[in-house]
Amino acid sequence: xxxxxxxxxxxxxxxxxxxxxxxxxxxxxxxxxxxxxxxxxxxxxxxxxxxxxxxxxxxxxxxxxxxxxxxxxxxxxxxxxxxxxxxxxxxxxxxxxxxxxxxxxxxxxxxxxxxxxxxxxxxxxxxxxxxxxxxxxxxxxxxxxxxxxxxxxxxxxxxxxxxxxxxxxxxxxxxxxxxxxxxxxxxxxxxxxxxxxxxxxxxxxxxxxxxxxxxxxxxxxxxxxxxxxxxxxxxxxxxxxxxxxxxxxxxxxxxxxxxxxxxxxxxxxxxxxxxxxxxxxxxxxxxxxxxxxxxxxxxxxxxxxxxxxxxxxxxxxxxxxxxxxxxxxxxxxxxxxxxxxx
Ligand SMILES: [Zn+2]
Ligand SMILES: [Zn+2]
Numbered sequence: 001x002x003x004x005x006x007x008x009x010x011x012x013x014x015x016x017x018x019x020x021x022x023x024x025x026x027x028x029x030x031x032x033x034x035x036x037x038x039x040x041x042x043x044x045x046x047x048x049x050x051x052x053x054x055x056x057x058x059x060x061x062x063x064x065x066x067x068x069x070x071x072x073x074x075x076x077x078x079x080x081x082x083x084x085x086x087x088x089x090x091x092x093x094x095x096x097x098x099x100x101x102x103x104x105x106x107x108x109x110x111x112x113x114x115x116x117x118x119x120x121x122x123x124x125x126x127x128x129x130x131x132x133x134x135x136x137x138x139x140x141x142x143x144x145x146x147x148x149x150x151x152x153x154x155x156x157x158x159x160x161x162x163x164x165x166x167x168x169x170x171x172x173x174x175x176x177x178x179x180x181x182x183x184x185x186x187x188x189x190x191x192x193x194x195x196x197x198x199x200x201x202x203x204x205x206x207x208x209x210x211x212x213x214x215x216x217x218x219x220x221x222x223x224x225x226x227x228x229x230x231x232x233x234x235x236x237x238x239x240x241x242x243x244x245x246x247x248x249x250x251x252x253x254x255x256x257x258x259x260x261x262x263x264x265x266x267x268x269x270x271x272x273x274x275x276x277x278x279x280x281x282x283x284x285x286x287x288x289x290x291x292x293x294x295x296x297x298x299x300x301x302x303x304x305x306x307x308x309x310x311x312x313x314x315x316x317x318x319x320x321x322x323x324x325x326x327x328x329x330x331x332x333x334x335x336x337x338x339x340x341x342x
Contacts, residue, residue, distance in 0.1 A: 001016070001017055001018070001019045001126060001127035001128050002014055002015070002016065002017075002126065002127050002318050002341075003015050003016075003017040003059050003125070003126040003127075004059060004060065004061070004125035004126070004318055004321045004339070005017075005057045005058065005059055006043050006044055006047070006054055006057065006058045006059075006060055007054075007057050008047045008054060009044075009045060009046055009047035009048075010044065010045060010047075011047075012044055012321055012322050012325065014318055014319060014321060017126065019127070019128050020128060020130040021070075021072075022070055022071060022072035022075075022130060023072045023073075024072050024073045024074050025072060025073075025074050025075060025132055025133055026071075026072040026075070026130055026131070026132060026133070027068055027070075027071050027072070027075060027078060027084075027130070027131050027132070027133050027135075027136050028068070028069045028070040028071070028072075028128055028129075028130055029064075029066040029067065029068060029069060029084065029086065029128065029129045029130075029131055029136070030066050030067045030068075030069040030127065030128060030341070030342060031064055031065075031066040031124055031125075031126060031127060031128065031129050031341045031342070032065055032066045032067060032145035032149075032340065032341055032342045033064070033065050033066075033144075033145040033146045033148070033149040033315075033338050033339075033340055033341070034061040034063060034064050034065075034124050034125050034149060034338060034339045034340075034341070035061075035063030035064075035149045035150065035152070035153065035179075035336055035337070035338045036060075036061075036063075036324060036325060036328040036336075036337050036338065036339065037062065037063055037152075037153065037179075038178070038180070038241070038263075038264065039060075039062075039113075039114075039264070040060040040061060040062075040113065040123075040325070040328075041325065041328060041329055043058060043060050043113075043115065044060065044325045045325070045329065048115070049114075049115065049264075050264060050266075050267045051267050052114065052115040052116045053115060054115050054120070055115065055118055055120070056118070056119065056120055058113070058115055058120045058122065058123070059113060059122040059123045059124070059125055059126055060113040060123045060125055061112065061113045061123035061124035061125035061126075061339070062088035062111065062112040062113045062114070062123055062124060062152060063088070063124075063149050063150070063151075063152040063153060063338075064085075064086040064088065064112070064123075064124035064129065064149060064152075065083070065084065065085045065086065065139070065145040065146075065148035065149040065151070066083075066084065066086070066129065066145065066341075066342075067081065067082070067083055067084075067145075067342075068080050068081060068082045068083075068084060068136070069128060071133070075133045076133075077133045077134070077136060077138075078133060078136045078138055082136075082138050083138065083139050083140070083141050083143065083145070083148065084136040084137055084138050084139060084148075085137045085139055085148040085149065085151035085152075085294075085298050085301075086112070086124065086129070086131055086135055086136065086137070086152075087134075087135045087136075087137060087151075087152075087294045088111055088112040088113070088123075088124070088135070088152055089103070089104070089106075089109050089110070089111045089112075089135075089289060090109065090110040090111075090132055090134070090135060091103035091104075091106035091108070091109050092106050092107075092108035092109065094108075095107050095108060101291070102291060103291045104159065104288050104289045104290055104291045105288060111289075112124050112129075112131075113125070125318070125321065125339055126341075127318075127341055127342075137151065137294065137295060137298045139298060139301070139302050140302055143301065143302050145340075146312055146315065146338055146340070147301050147308060147309065147312075148298070148301060148302075149338060150183070150297075150301060150308045150311070150312075150336070151294060151297045151298045151301060152294070152297075153179055153180060153183055153336070154183050154186075154187070154297040154300065154301065154306065154308065155289075155290035155293045155294040155296070155297040156180060156183070156262065156287075156289060156290055157180060157183045157184045157186075157187040157262070158187055158290065158293040158296055158297055158300075159287055159288075159289065159290035159291065159293045160184060160187070160237055160260050160262045160287040161187050161188065161191045162293060163260050163285050163286075163287045164235055164237070164258050164260050164285070165258070166191075166192075167188055167191035167192050167193045167235070168191075168192040168193075169192065169193075169194045170192075170193050170194060170234040170235055171193070171194055171195045171196075171197075171229065171231070171233050171234045171235070172188050172193050172195070172196050172197070172233060172234065172235045172236065172237060173196075173197050173198075173199070173227060173229075173233040173235070173236040173237070173249060173252055173253070174188070174196060174197070174198045174199070174236075174237045174239055175198075175199045175220075175236065175237070175238050175239060175240050175242070175245035175246075175248065175249055176199070176200060176238070176239035176240025176241070176242070176245060176263060177198050177199070177200035177202075177205035177206050177208065177209045177217075177239075178200075178205065178239065178240070178331065178335065179311055179335050179336040180239045180262060180263065181198060181200070181205070181209070181237075181239035181240070182198075182205070182208060182209060182212060182311050182335060183308065183311060184237050184239050184262065185198055185209060185212055185213075185214055186212060186306050186307070186308065187306070188237075189213065190300070190305065190306055195215045195216075196214055196215055196216075197214070197215060197216040197217070197218060197227050197229070197233070198214045198216075198217050198218070199217070199218045199219075199220045199224075199226075199227055199245070199248075200217075200219065200220070200240075201219065201220060201221040202219070202221075202331055202332055203219055204331070204332050204333065205331055205335065206218075206219060208310060208311070208335055211310050212310060212311075220245075220248070224244050224245065224247070224248040225248050225251055225252060227252060228252065229252065231254055232252065232253050232254025232255070232257065233252055233253045233254065233257060234253070234254060234257055234258075235253070235257060235258045235259070235260070236249035236250075236252065236253050236257065236258075236259045236260070237259075237260050237262055238259065238260065238261050238262060238263055239262045239263045240263050241263030241264045241265050241266070242263070242265075243265060243266065243270035243271065243272070245263075246259075246261065246265070246270070246272065247271070247272060247273050250272075250273055250276040250277065250280075250282060250284075251273065251276060253280070253282060254280075255280040255281060255282075256280070256281055256282075257280065257282055257283070258282070258283045258285060259282055259283070259284050259285070260285050260286075260287050261284065261285070261286050261287065262287045310335075311335045311336050312335070312336050312337075312338065313333070313334045313335045313336060313337065314327045314328075314334050314336075314337040314338075315337070315338045315339070315340045316337070316338075316339055316340070317339070317340060317341075318339055318341060321339055324337050324338075324339050
């Protein structure tokens with residue numbers, strides 16, 4: 001089978017790997033669509049994602065949808081031919097975080113396409129992927145695989161909403177109009193936000209935010225604090241991973257606001273106007289991946305409650321995986337880019 005394998009920075013090869021066979025409780029999935037995420041871009045262009053360095057060949061990809069090709073003994077949740085979205089994480093179920101119902105914080109999690117552990121956990125940019133049946137979330141057969149593959153990034157945003165609490169009637173600032181910022185916008189709308197503003201340093205992603213029904217857009221290339229709101233925003237969702245944007249969010253929210261860090265900041269220490277957290281009693285909250293929100297994301301996509309189609313701007317076959325990674329990095333022309341197998 002074909003596998004997209006990263007050997008180091010800008011060294012991705014299409015290789016022929018043996019096709020795995022499902023063991024007890026396992027499902028062999030014929031991958032159909034795989035979205036390229038920011039972390040995949042880091043692995044490809046830098047050979048590392050923050051602190052996680054590619055130390056052996058790594059198959060990236062964790063935003064995956066496909067069709068069940070075969071099932072191992074004891075599998076009852078899905079049958080061959082079923083279409084599924086894949087929850088990329090498998091928590092241990094034993095650690096304290098797992099026991100407290102926060103599987104996304106599991107220290108022993110197995111997560112597709114990640115170099116956080118050695119041996120690395122291989123990802124979904126392959127023809128056939130082995131997953132546990134608990135990771136398979138069936139979708140209706142007429143839902144396009146390209147849409148089902150949005151379950152993962154959408155779940156990230158729904159989890160950020162869970163971390164923030166009720167959005168009803170609230171005003172929110174989203175910093176960063178990449179795929180996560182855009183899906184954050186759709187999620188906040190669905191959750192009942194009254195008014196949402198989005199920032200970016202480029203105009204094309206902001207134009208996409210306009211297509212998706214944002215209330216206000218701000219190009220903050222010249223002035224990070226330009227999205228001033230007379231009252232101050234009730235909430236901010238930092239989706240760019242840029243320390244400047246986080247600092248700006250802390251300045252632009254009202255006293256008593258909640259700021260949720262969704263993006264991955266640089267690995268090194270960053271300057272932070274920390275006294276604002278104290279003086280304005282800002283709740284600064286992290287949001288890490290997702291847990292049960294994954295099933296809700298699948299339901300939203302399957303039932304057409306959230307329309308992510310405008311966010312998908314490009315698809316390529318595995319033979320053009322390198323080109324696909326370059327497209328995904330080109331934020332002036334693209335939002336979400338997927339690799340289509342099959
Ligand atoms: Zn992702
Ligand atoms: Zn655990």
